[in-house]
Amino acid sequence: MLVDFEAELWVWEARRDDSWTFVSLPVDASDEIRDLTDGQRRGFGSVRVEARVGVTTWRTSIFPDAKSGAYVLPVKKAVRTAQSLAPGDTVRVTVEVLDLSQD
Known part of the structure; x- marks a missing residue:
C-alpha cells in the first residue's frame, strides 16, 4: 500500500528542540493502514514503512496518535537537512506500508 500526501512538519510538544519532528498521515489513510495491518503491528502499535521526502528514501516506522x-x-x-526542511514547512511524502496482513 502506498500513501502519497502533503503535510506540515511539526515538533513533538514534549521536546524543546526539533529533534523529534513528524508529519501526520491523513486520517482516512491511517484507518485503512490500521485495517490492512491488523495483527501485524509492533511495539506501541507501530507499522514498518519505507518513506520518501523529495529524493530521500528511508525505512522507519509510523506510530498511532490517539x-x-x-x-x-x-x-x-x-x-x-538533505531536503532543506524545517518545522512548519509543508512537504510531499510517500509512505509504503511494509507490514501487511496476509489473509
Missing part, C-alpha cells in the same frame, strides 16, 4: 486518530511519521534530521 489524539488525532492518524499515524505519525518521524522525519529524521538527516532527511530534513
